[in-house]
Amino acid sequence: MIREIRKIGDPVLRRKARKVEKVNKDVQKLLDDMIETMRAGNGVGLAAPQVGVLQRALVVEIEANEKIPGSGVTYALINPEIVRQSEETWESQEGCLSIPGWRGEVERPLRIVVKALDREGNRIRLEAEGWVARVLQHEIDHLEGVLFIDKLTAPDRVWRVEEGREEETTEEMALATP
Numbered sequence: 001m002i003r004e005i006r007k008i009g010d011p012v013l014r015r016k017a018r019k020v021e022k023v024n025k026d027v028q029k030l031l032d033d034m035i036e037t038m039r040a041g042n043g044v045g046l047a048a049p050q051v052g053v054l055q056r057a058l059v060v061e062i063e064a065n066e067k068i069p070g071s072g073v074t075y076a077l078i079n080p081e082i083v084r085q086s087e088e089t090w091e092s093q094e095g096c097l098s099i100p101g102w103r104g105e106v107e108r109p110l111r112i113v114v115k116a117l118d119r120e121g122n123r124i125r126l127e128a129e130g131w132v133a134r135v136l137q138h139e140i141d142h143l144e145g146v147l148f149i150d151k152l153t154a155p156d157r158v159w160r161v162e163e164g165r166e167e168e169t170t171e172e173m174a175l176a177t178p
Contacts (some may be wrong), residue, residue, distance in 0.1 A: 003037045003051040008099045008147070010052075017049050017056045017143040020078045023121035027057065031076040031119055034059045043097045045135040047142030050098050056080065058139040062131055070132035077126075080116035080140055085109035094138060094148045095161070103159035104152040108137050 006012055020027055030053060038046040038059055048057040056079045064072025091107040111129040114136055118124050128136055138148055152158070 001033045001036065002040045003033050005037060005041060005046075005050055005097050006052055008149075010098075012049055012052050012054065013098055013142070013147065014145045015049065015054055016145050017047070017054045020055050020057060020117070023078055023117060023119070027055070027078065028119055030055070030057060031059060031078075035061065035074060035076065038097070041097045045139045046097060047139045049142050049145070056143050058136075058143065060132065060135045060139060062135065068131050070128050070130075075126070075132075075136070076119045077114070077116040077124075077136075078119070078121075080114050080136070080143070082112050082137070082140060083115050083125075084113040086111040091153055092134065093159070094134070096138070096148055098142075099147065099149065101161050102149075103161055104149060104157065105154060106138075106148050106151045107153050108134050108151075112137060114140075 030048060034046045034048065034051060034057070037051060038061065044062050045058065045060040048055045058077050058080060060075040062068060062071040086109045088110045089107050090110050091105050093103050094106045095103045110133065112133045114126045114128065116124055116126065141147070
């Protein structure tokens with residue numbers, strides 16, 4: 001089922017999500033709905049608060065590309081936690097399904113290690129780098145009530161994206177301030 005994606009200004013996006021105490025059919029249904037919603041929105045990641053559920057769950061899916069390690073896999077993580085990150089960072093453009101039409105530069109660790117539960121409740125440890133690491137960090141931030149606009153390397157520079165066209169702008173994002 002495709003769920004409504006909450007947009008910037010919705011208070012749920014600024015709240016900290018609660019730990020999932022028990023992995024059951026309801027949590028698995030939430031993950032399935034989130035995958036369907038993410039795909040329908042042409043996104044690469046989605047956290048439960050973005051669909052109005054304050055639980056620590058996220059999904060990530062980057063189209064298979066031999067140049068992107070970890071792509072071509074659908075990740076569904078419960079209670080994810082970054083347990084290690086590289087000192088090496090990289091800056092790149094990010095956007096968000098909850099902030100449609102806007103992009104900005106964010107600096108993040110290049111490599112991370114995440115511990116979480118999978119959709120069956122099994123403990124897993126995931127090593128990620130590059131784009132997959134970036135998307136995981138972005139989604140884990142959502143679980144803390146943090147949006148990418150809070151981490152812009154140049155808060156006065158954002159990109160407005162309209163129908164496949166990008167342009168840099170200094171236009172203020174109407175609801176961007178935390």
